[in-house]
Amino acid sequence: MDLQFGNKDLENLYTTGKSRRYQRNVVKKFFLRVQSLKAAKNIYDLWNLHSLHFERLSGFSNRFSVRINDQYRLEFEIHFEDENQTQGLIRILEISKHYGD
Numbered sequence: 001m002d003l004q005f006g007n008k009d010l011e012n013l014y015t016t017g018k019s020r021r022y023q024r025n026v027v028k029k030f031f032l033r034v035q036s037l038k039a040a041k042n043i044y045d046l047w048n049l050h051s052l053h054f055e056r057l058s059g060f061s062n063r064f065s066v067r068i069n070d071q072y073r074l075e076f077e078i079h080f081e082d083e084n085q086t087q088g089l090i091r092i093l094e095i096s097k098h099y100g101d
Contacts, residue, residue: 003038006077006091022072022095029068030095036066042086043078065096073098 005011013019014034019027033052040046046054046066053067057075065073072095080088 001037001040001042001078001087001090003034003090003092006093010092010095026068026072026095030074033066033068033074034092037076037090037092044086063093067098068095071098072096 005014009021010030013022013027013030017027017031022030036046036049036052043054046052046064051067053065053073055065057063057065060077062077062079063075064078065075067073074092075094075096076090076092078088078090080086082088
């Protein structure tokens, strides 16, 4: 699916690979997760990769997340382009602490 960044800090992280905020292992997993999102043809590809822990966030109709590790998750929106809501533009929003831990 197509991908864009809705957060300048994450776009800079993706382009430079450098972060003062996140540990090296988190940055490495961030890159792997972004690659998985880009490689997906539809949301079923994401659901079928159980290691991603792909889920819709409660309270949002188009906001989802995948796990980076036990502590962090990558949150994004999908702006669906088909009526079955399986394909669309992924807009990466933030890396958040999972459940506020």
